[in-house]
Amino acid sequence: MRRASACSPGSTAPGHVVYAGTASKTLAPALRLGWLVLPAALVEPVAEAKRLADAHTPSLGQLVLADLITGHAYDRHVRAAxxxxxxxxxxxxxxxxxxxxxxxxxxxxxxxxxxxxxxxxxxxxxxxxxxxxxxxxxxxxxxxxxxxxxxxxxxxxxxxxxxxxxxxxxxxxxxxxxxxxxx
Missing domain, CATH: 3.90.1150.10 (Aspartate Aminotransferase, domain 1)
Known part of the structure; x- marks a missing residue:
C-alpha cells in the first residue's frame, strides 16, 4: 500500500476522504471482498456498522487477500492483467x-x-x-x-x-x- 501523496485528494482533507476498492473485477466477483481506507474517526463506527450488518464475511478470503496485498502479489496480478x-x-x-x-x-x-x-x-x-x-x-x-x-x-x-x-x-x-x- 502507498501513502497518499501531496497531490492526492485526501491530502487536502484527510479527515474527510474515504478510499474504497473491490477485488471483484481483478480477482473474482464471487469473493465479494472489498476494502476501505478510513479517517481514524470513522474506523470504529464503520467497523461496528459492518459487524451489525454482516457478520458472515469469510475470514479465510480476507486473510488471503490481505496476504496478497502485503506480499505485493496483488499488485503484480493487476499489472499483468x-x-x-x-x-x-x-x-x-x-x-x-x-x-x-x-x-x-x-x-x-x-x-x-x-x-x-x-x-x-x-x-x-x-x-x-x-x-x-x-x-x-x-x-x-x-x-x-x-x-x-x-x-x-x-x-x-x-x-x-x-x-x-x-x-x-x-x-x-x-x-x-x-x-x-x-x-
Whole structure:
C-alpha cells in the first residue's frame, strides 16, 4: 500500500476522504471482498456498522487477500492483467482498423470493453446482432444504453476479456466478418 501523496485528494482533507476498492473485477466477483481506507474517526463506527450488518464475511478470503496485498502479489496480478487486456484491446483496434475500417472505436484504452460506432447507411445494430449470434459472438447493442435511442449513432459494446487467449484470434476474425460492410 502507498501513502497518499501531496497531490492526492485526501491530502487536502484527510479527515474527510474515504478510499474504497473491490477485488471483484481483478480477482473474482464471487469473493465479494472489498476494502476501505478510513479517517481514524470513522474506523470504529464503520467497523461496528459492518459487524451489525454482516457478520458472515469469510475470514479465510480476507486473510488471503490481505496476504496478497502485503506480499505485493496483488499488485503484480493487476499489472499483468492490465498488460494482457491492453494487448487484447490493441489487437481488437488493429483488426478493426485493417479489416473493418468503417467502424470507429471510441473510448480510452482502459477497462474491458470497447465502443464501436457503426457507419451510416450500413447494417444496423439488429442486423449485426443477428450476424453475431449466428457466429457465436455475444455483443451488446449500443441502443440499449440510451434513454432515448432515436437519433443516436448505432453501435456496439464489445467486451474483450472473456475469450480464452487461445480463442481470441478466432473471435476477432468472427467479429471482423460480422462487421463487413459494402458501401
Amino acid at each position: 492490465r498488460l494482457r487486456y491492453r494487448r487484447r484491446r490493441d489487437a481488437l483496434v488493429e483488426a478493426l482498423r485493417s479489416r473493418a475500417p468503417h467502424v470507429r472505436v471510441l473510448g480510452v484504452a482502459a477497462g474491458l470493453h470497447a465502443l464501436l460506432l457503426l457507419p451510416d447507411g450500413g447494417p444496423g445494430e439488429h442486423e449485426i446482432m443477428a450476424r453475431a449470434a449466428a457466429r457465436g459472438l455475444a455483443l451488446q447493442p449500443l441502443g440499449e444504453f440510451w434513454q432515448r435511442p432515436d437519433g443516436r449513432p448505432p453501435g456496439l459494446v464489445v467486451g474483450y476479456s472473456t475469450p480464452l487467449q487461445s480463442g481470441y484470434p478466432a473471435a476477432l476474425d468472427a467479429l471482423c466478418s460480422v462487421l463487413r460492410y459494402k458501401a
